[in-house]
Every structure is written in structure tokens, then in C-alpha cells.
Amino acid sequence: MLTSISFLKSNYDFEKTIQMIDTSDADYIHVDVADGLFVNSKTIFNKKMLEVLKASKKPKDVHLMTLHLKNYIDAFSFIQPEYITFHIEATAEPEKIIEYIKSKKIKVGVAIDPFTDIKKLEPFMSHIDLILVMSVIPGYGGQKFISQTPQRIKKIYELKKENKISVKINVDGGINAETIQNLNPEYLDMIVGGSFVCENANFNDQIAKLKNTKRNV
Ligand code: DX5
Ligand code: ZN
Numbered sequence: 056m057l058t059s060i061s062f063l064k065s066n067y068d069f070e071k072t073i074q075m076i077d078t079s080d081a082d083y084i085h086v087d088v089a090d091g092l093f094v095n096s097k098t099i100f101n102k103k104m105l106e107v108l109k110a111s112k113k114p115k116d117v118h119l120m121t122l123h124l125k126n127y128i129d130a131f132s133f134i135q136p137e138y139i140t141f142h143i144e145a146t147a148e149p150e151k152i153i154e155y156i157k158s159k160k161i162k163v164g165v166a167i168d169p170f171t172d173i174k175k176l177e178p179f180m181s182h183i184d185l186i187l188v189m190s191v192i193p194g195y196g197g198q199k200f201i202s203q204t205p206q207r208i209k210k211i212y213e214l215k216k217e218n219k220i221s222v223k224i225n226v227d228g229g230i231n232a233e234t235i236q237n238l239n240p241e242y243l244d245m246i247v248g249g250s251f252v253c254e255n256a257n258f259n260d261q262i263a264k265l266k267n268t269k270r271n272v
Contacts, residue, residue, distance in 0.1 A: 140164025191228030
């Protein structure tokens, strides 16, 4: 299972955190983008920060928690991400956004909030590369994992199998050595680790805990 590390909540400044993720065993850097509209929080990325992300060695997985998706897709294309993920709740025209991301030769992810009906994903599942299942209300790092998440992931996995779709499944929010025990690795391709990793001196120790903790499921 791949790990994607979110730097939203870290003990270190932006550049140090990126450097620590870059030299760790993480598979991806998870770039959370918040606009103060779709979510209450707002992130600010200046040119220097985008340059740092672009120069980092790990592939980038951008998570847009925003409206005005095309503007953000244009801005974050600069860092040459492998994935750009947008929220199904953030647009009335997901097909157009999917095509727009694809036109930039970037893989497409669709995120779903904890209380959005999973059925909303069905029409798009076969056209996208990644589903990001939110296990917290998006906006902030360091929140509590929502306990219904494992059942939702199972349902999405079953839909994927029934329809013979190869989309990857990722989960984001509140993942730590305890909550991960409830996540069946068979259903997941990737997990996002945030404060559990970046609020520690040794990122690799924390990443290893996420990868190796024995599951209850
Ligand atoms: C939530 C973000 C998450 C978050 C993960 O709004 O999308 O990526 O930063 O951080 P933790 O693991 O601390 O919840
Ligand atoms: Zn995220």
C-alpha cells in the first residue's frame, strides 16, 4: 500500500517538511489546497513554495478542496503532479473537470466527503484514476477519523469490483497507528498520512507504523 504524506499540520516549516518527506520512504507528497470557500480554511502557496514542490523528488498528489477548479488546476499544473483530485461536491459538471485535468496529461482523482452518497461516484468511476475517500470533514489536519469510513471504503471497493474498474482507492484524514487497524488493506491502494507523520521527528518511523501495523479487519 502506497503512502502519500500531507504537510498541512507539521512541527516543521514548509521547506523543512517537504525536505523531510522527500528523503523519507513516502511514495507521494499530498498537497492540500484550501480556498476558504469550499472549506473554511485557506492555504497560501507563493511562487517559491510551488518551486519547492516542483523541485521535490517524490511524485505529487494534489488535493483541491476548492471551488473555481479550472483556476486551481492551472495553478497547480505548474508543480507537475501525478494526480489532481477535486471534490465531487465542488462542481455541477464533474465530466468537464475530468476532461480538463486529462487534457493536461495529469491523472484524475475524485474526492468524496464523509456524508456524501457513494452513488454519486458511480457515473465517473470508470473515467478516473483515483477515488479519495475523506475520513474527516475536509479543511484541517489533525481531526478525528470518522468511524463509518471503513464501511464506505468497502462499498466503493465492491462497486469497483462489480464493474471491473481499475480505479485506485485512497483514504484521507485522521489516519494513525490506531485508526489504520480498521482499514482493510485489500480495499485500499493508498493512504494519506498527515499530522501522525509530520508532527514527529522521525517521519520514517511513523510511515513504517502505518505500513506495518496489524489490522483488525
Ligand atoms: C483534510 C486534509 C487532509 C489532512 C490529513 O482537510 O485533506 O489531507 O491534512 O491530515 P491528518 O492525517 O492530520 O488528518
Ligand atoms: Zn487531503
